[in-house]
Amino acid sequence: MNLRIEDFIRGARCVLACSHLRPDGDAIGSLLAVGWALDQLGKAHTLACPNPVPPNFHFLPGWERITQKLAPTYDYDLVIALDTGALGRFERLGEVIEHLEVPILVIDHHTTNTRFGTVNWVEPEVAATAEMLFSLLQRLGLQLDETVATYLLTGIITDTQGFRTSNTSPGTVEIVGELLRAGAPLATISDRALNRRSLSALRLWAAVLPGVQCRDHIVWGEIPLSMRLASGYTGGDDADLVEFLATVEETRAAAIFYEREDGTVKVSLRSRPGTDVAEVAQQLGGGGHPQAAGATVEGPLEAARRRVLALLEQRLLGVG
Amino acid sequence: MNLRIEDFIRGARCVLACSHLRPDGDAIGSLLAVGWALDQLGKAHTLACPNPVPPNFHFLPGWERITQKLAPTYDYDLVIALDTGALGRFERLGEVIEHLEVPILVIDHHTTNTRFGTVNWVEPEVAATAEMLFSLLQRLGLQLDETVATYLLTGIITDTQGFRTSNTSPGTVEIVGELLRAGAPLATISDRALNRRSLSALRLWAAVLPGVQCRDHIVWGEIPLSMRLASGYTGGDDADLVEFLATVEETRAAAIFYEREDGTVKVSLRSRPGTDVAEVAQQLGGGGHPQAAGATVEGPLEAARRRVLALLEQRLLGVG
Numbered sequence: 308m309n310l311r312i313e314d315f316i317r318g319a320r321c322v323l324a325c326s327h328l329r330p331d332g333d334a335i336g337s338l339l340a341v342g343w344a345l346d347q348l349g350k351a352h353t354l355a356c357p358n359p360v361p362p363n364f365h366f367l368p369g370w371e372r373i374t375q376k377l378a379p380t381y382d383y384d385l386v387i388a389l390d391t392g393a394l395g396r397f398e399r400l401g402e403v404i405e406h407l408e409v410p411i412l413v414i415d416h417h418t419t420n421t422r423f424g425t426v427n428w429v430e431p432e433v434a435a436t437a438e439m440l441f442s443l444l445q446r447l448g449l450q451l452d453e454t455v456a457t458y459l460l461t462g463i464i465t466d467t468q469g470f471r472t473s474n475t476s477p478g479t480v481e482i483v484g485e486l487l488r489a490g491a492p493l494a495t496i497s498d499r500a501l502n503r504r505s506l507s508a509l510r511l512w513a514a515v516l517p518g519v520q521c522r523d524h525i526v527w528g529e530i531p532l533s534m535r536l537a538s539g540y541t542g543g544d545d546a547d548l549v550e551f552l553a554t555v556e557e558t559r560a561a562a563i564f565y566e567r568e569d570g571t572v573k574v575s576l577r578s579r580p581g582t583d584v585a586e587v588a589q590q591l592g593g594g595g596h597p598q599a600a601g602a603t604v605e606g607p608l609e610a611a612r613r614r615v616l617a618l619l620e621q622r623l624l625g626v627g
Numbered sequence: 628m629n630l631r632i633e634d635f636i637r638g639a640r641c642v643l644a645c646s647h648l649r650p651d652g653d654a655i656g657s658l659l660a661v662g663w664a665l666d667q668l669g670k671a672h673t674l675a676c677p678n679p680v681p682p683n684f685h686f687l688p689g690w691e692r693i694t695q696k697l698a699p700t701y702d703y704d705l706v707i708a709l710d711t712g713a714l715g716r717f718e719r720l721g722e723v724i725e726h727l728e729v730p731i732l733v734i735d736h737h738t739t740n741t742r743f744g745t746v747n748w749v750e751p752e753v754a755a756t757a758e759m760l761f762s763l764l765q766r767l768g769l770q771l772d773e774t775v776a777t778y779l780l781t782g783i784i785t786d787t788q789g790f791r792t793s794n795t796s797p798g799t800v801e802i803v804g805e806l807l808r809a810g811a812p813l814a815t816i817s818d819r820a821l822n823r824r825s826l827s828a829l830r831l832w833a834a835v836l837p838g839v840q841c842r843d844h845i846v847w848g849e850i851p852l853s854m855r856l857a858s859g860y861t862g863g864d865d866a867d868l869v870e871f872l873a874t875v876e877e878t879r880a881a882a883i884f885y886e887r888e889d890g891t892v893k894v895s896l897r898s899r900p901g902t903d904v905a906e907v908a909q910q911l912g913g914g915g916h917p918q919a920a921g922a923t924v925e926g927p928l929e930a931a932r933r934r935v936l937a938l939l940e941q942r943l944l945g946v947g
Binding site for chain 1 (some may be wrong): 801803818825837839841900
């Protein structure tokens with residue numbers, strides 16, 4: 308399989324590399340790392356993602372190369388789908404990809420990956436897609452420099468929440484050591500990618516936390532649209548509130564309900580090892596990792612909350 | 628210097644190892660690691676600390692060995708002072724140490740260390756005292772096992788806030804790799820030491836955040852005694868609120884003012900590289916690291932706040 312992946316890449320002339328909607332550090336870092344590799348190999352390419360690069364990743368050199376729109380004339384002979392569990396997570400780029408009718412190479416670490424590629428390299432036990440790319444770049448015979456090491460370390464740091472997730476392996480740390488030796492600035496990356504929040508995010512936290520509830524080892528909070536608008540927060544996500552709720556002792560699962568403009572509710576789920584929220588998210592039409600998953604469900608907020616809490620309670624009781 | 632340290636330890640018969648008041652993971656982890664080493668070397672010893680071991684470190688095997696009281700008959704011929712910048716930070720244990728009249732071996736990484744030992748091994752650029760102990764154990768010829776690797780990794784993880792501080796070096800990560808290979812459970816340590824908060828801590832956050840203010844690149848919040856009592860939080864600290872405030876973009880310094888029962892105010896300071904809050908803390912009679920420091924100042928809360936903000940503003944304007 309791995310050999311075939313390298314062959315696909317070496318054989319390509321013009322590559323479209325994509326990563327998922329609402330990109331995180333692993334999506335952006337992996338995309339830029341693949342762009343770097345294709346540059347080294349002298350392959351024409353486009354880096355694409357359905358949504359703009361979040362400001363906290365603007366410290367990554369070349370982030371402006373990631374486009375949301377594809378040129379009207381396509382000349383691609385290979386698609387590389389990065390860190391993306393299903394074609395739908397490319398949004399309208401997914402339709403473009405389907406119409407290209409060229410091989411799709413999937414490189415991903417999501418448990419819920421649907422194997423939508425021509426070749427699917429999926430390693431659910433690996434902490435980050437960037438970690439898989441580290442070995443790919445080695446197998447392609449490319450010598451890491453500071454730039455690509457920064458891209459890869461950004462992916463690993465963000466997907467492991469700073470090496471805190473249970474899939475952070477000795478192998479992960481070994482790769483981190485190699486990336487540091489190649490010049491990746493660990494503290495800067497942590498600071499930029501994990502350690503920055505806007506004042507409006509802080510206002511959102513101040514509004515959400517007083518209403519947080521806890522029952523049966525589940526802790527949850529809600530972000531009604533009106534509350535988010537009042538806070539001025541425009542990040543399009545829960546501002547990491549679910550990560551915070553997941554730290555509460557004796558809880559086994561945490562949820563944030565985020566009311567969107569269109570009335571749907573984005574549900575972000577986190578859990579401690581032993582409780583699989585990826586399966587709950589899948590039941591809701593979403594996906595993710597066993598300890599971090601999400602879905603979009605129908606509103607209103609209260610109905611969404613009742614539906615999700617019922618599923619979580621079933622799961623915690625072991626009857627899900 | 629380093630050779631002399633090993634000689635001191637090898638030459639000792641009965642050792643008192645101490646770490647600082649309100650112990651963090653590096654204080655506890657370092658203390659237990661030294662206890663482990665002295666066991667290996669067959670030296671009698673006591674592990675002491677002015678305050679009890681916080682519950683989030685009760686997963687460390689043998690934490691119960693750390694005592695707050697010394698036996699009335701002392702037989703120590705060496706004191707090892709760990710992770711402690713000044714004798715005063717041992718509280719009343721410091722007086723006992725002074726009266727022992729035996730050599731004091733200081734092993735510490737605080738910039739503000741006063742060199743109060745007979746031998747002072749102080750490396751301010753190193754991320755954690757546990758990182759220094761890693762090399763000491765090697766030089767003592769001791770083979771790491773899972774237990775001591777867990778102690779050392781706990782110290783490194785907590786003092787670097789999960790490898791996020793700017794003093795997390797390639798050397799730190801190399802040591803982390805060695806500790807993982809020796810069996811230290813990284814994800815468990817992160818989860819226990821960094822990722823757990825009580826529900827009362829969450830209530831404290833919910834009470835403090837709505838009152839947080841931001842001015843001139845300084846963000847601060849206050850914990851009046853009444854607020855803390857109402858939340859039920861008994862952790863004796865700011866429940867990591869200052870770490871959160873320090874993540875707000877465009878701020879260069881963060882402060883939490885914590886009103887104690889006796890009317891004094893504990894001030895916790897954090898900053899981004901470029902702003903040295905250790906010097907501010909020293910002006911207030913406290914100490915710490917350039918990016919993380921603290922002090923206890925006279926109340927009432929409002930007077931403490933005004934005094935500290937004035938010093939921080941001077942420092943940010945470069946006239947401190």
